[in-house]
Amino acid sequence: MATSMTTSPSLPHSADSQLSSLFFTHLPAEIRNLIYLEYWKLCSVRQHIFKYRLLDNDRESYTEAWAHVPCRADLEAPDTRFEELGQSVNGSPERELWGKRLRSEWCLHWMCEEDAKAVGERMKEASESQQDGAPVVVQHSHGPGNAGILTALLVCKRMYLECLPSLYNNTTFILTDTRTAVNFLSRYVPNHSDDASSPAPKSSVPHPIRSLELSIRVPNIITEIYYPSNPNTPGGDDGPPAVFAAGPVAAAPDGNGTLRGSRSTLNARNNPWRHLCDTVVALLPLLRHLHIWLDSSDLRPWHKRVSETRFFGPFLDLPRPHSLERFVLSLPGLPVRRGPDTHALTGQYLENEVLERLPFVVKRGPRPDNMRVHMRNIVHFGAVGFPPQPTAATVVVASGYSGGGGGGGSTTAS
Numbered sequence: 081m082a083t084s085m086t087t088s089p090s091l092p093h094s095a096d097s098q099l100s101s102l103f104f105t106h107l108p109a110e111i112r113n114l115i116y117l118e119y120w121k122l123c124s125v126r127q128h129i130f131k132y133r134l135l136d137n138d139r140e141s142y143t144e145a146w147a148h149v150p151c152r153a154d155l156e157a158p159d160t161r162f163e164e165l166g167q168s169v170n171g172s173p174e175r176e177l178w179g180k181r182l183r184s185e186w187c188l189h190w191m192c193e194e195d196a197k198a199v200g201e202r203m204k205e206a207s208e209s210q211q212d213g214a215p216v217v218v219q220h221s222h223g224p225g226n227a228g229i230l231t232a233l234l235v236c237k238r239m240y241l242e243c244l245p246s247l248y249n250n251t252t253f254i255l256t257d258t259r260t261a262v263n264f265l266s267r268y269v270p271n272h273s274d275d276a277s278s279p280a281p282k283s284s285v286p287h288p289i290r291s292l293e294l295s296i297r298v299p300n301i302i303t304e305i306y307y308p309s310n311p312n313t314p315g316g317d318d319g320p321p322a323v324f325a326a327g328p329v330a331a332a333p334d335g336n337g338t339l340r341g342s343r344s345t346l347n348a349r350n351n352p353w354r355h356l357c358d359t360v361v362a363l364l365p366l367l368r369h370l371h372i373w374l375d376s377s378d379l380r381p382w383h384k385r386v387s388e389t390r391f392f393g394p395f396l397d398l399p400r401p402h403s404l405e406r407f408v409l410s411l412p413g414l415p416v417r418r419g420p421d422t423h424a425l426t427g428q429y430l431e432n433e434v435l436e437r438l439p440f441v442v443k444r445g446p447r448p449d450n451m452r453v454h455m456r457n458i459v460h461f462g463a464v465g466f467p468p469q470p471t472a473a474t475v476v477v478a479s480g481y482s483g484g485g486g487g488g489g490s491t492t493a494s
């Protein structure tokens with residue numbers, strides 16, 4: 081998907097009917113659709129969408145190109161990254177590699193990120209040898225098929241037009257970057273004229289997205305926006321933190337879409353996360369499946385810094401879908417004990433009666449303990465007085481994952 085999958089209005093008129101093709105003339109549409117479906121499965125029905133920067137000829141500017149890679153992460157499998165880090169030799173390439181994977185912005189999709197970088201390199205090579213004006217098309221696939229989803233789209237105009245609805249209907253689109261997600265998803269937001277209250281709303285979008293997964297490692301500059309001035313106020317709705325009410329400073333997004341330097345334009349209603357929330361809310365009536373998996377890059381535990389009722393405010397009090405289990409919000413665990421020493425934010429988590437106001441099932445599980453990962457990367461383990469390395473039988477939470485309250489297993493609340 082180095083080029084965006086859009087349909088030009090003139091395309092149906094210029095498409096050849098392919099009457100000499102046995103595929104189109106001998107097989108009924110139902111069979112052709114089954115073939116398309118099997119082909120998507122062969123290529124993977126879970127596809128990461130990302131952007132890659134291609135350096136322009138002047139070597140000073142760049143062009144952003146859309147790309148895709150199949151997902152090969154197993155989100156149900158244990159996250160063994162910290163164990164791998166602990167077993168690597170201090171100062172070795174393996175130690176550096178696993179540390180990098182633990183800090184991956186793609187979170188549990190770190191291996192998909194590595195595939196994406198390989199695709200990016202191939203796109204770079206292709207762009208350097210391309211003819212002027214020719215689109216850069218690079219595919220990536222794994223598994224028994226040696227072709228990507230673009231192969232079917234590039235056969236001919238008729239097949240493109242015919243199989244595109246099937247592709248959108250059967251693909252889970254996965255995004256791991258807030259800015260890219262907004263950029264990609266906003267083109268699938270229905271017009272205001274669409275009846276979102278209808279059980280089966282019709283969409284002005286020709287090919288709406290039906291299945292979406294967001295896996296976001298939220299930078300602390302975003303979560304801090306929602307940290308209440310008084311963390312002990314239930315609900316925390318007592319205004320923004322003082323730091324974000326400071327005087328004007330120019331805002332500028334960095335390469336990762338993170339706004340830096342500004343406090344005057346960065347607030348709870350204007351930041352990349354809020355834009356993504358608004359986009360997802362607009363898409364909700366058309367989605368059949370949604371999974372939002374979140375972690376924070378903050379060295380401090382999630383439960384100490386994230387006021388969930390504020391952070392997920394745009395999702396509160398929305399109409400609940402009939403099949404609630406199809407919309408899942410995966411969050412870091414919370415402490416079972418809530419003493420003052422735990423720095424729990426009273427009444428500001430998605431739990432108890434607040435869950436009834438959400439269009440999701442909320443599932444909680446352990447996340448990498450960023451502070452321990454950080455320390456592991458900068459000092460030799462033991463040199464700063466850490467306790468002995470836990471045995472393999474010890475739950476992973478104790479060795480490098482924070483699950484809130486010492487529990488390693490995921491908790492489910494709905």
Ligand SMILES: [Zn+2]
Nearest residue numbers: 151153189192
């Ligand atoms: Zn993946």
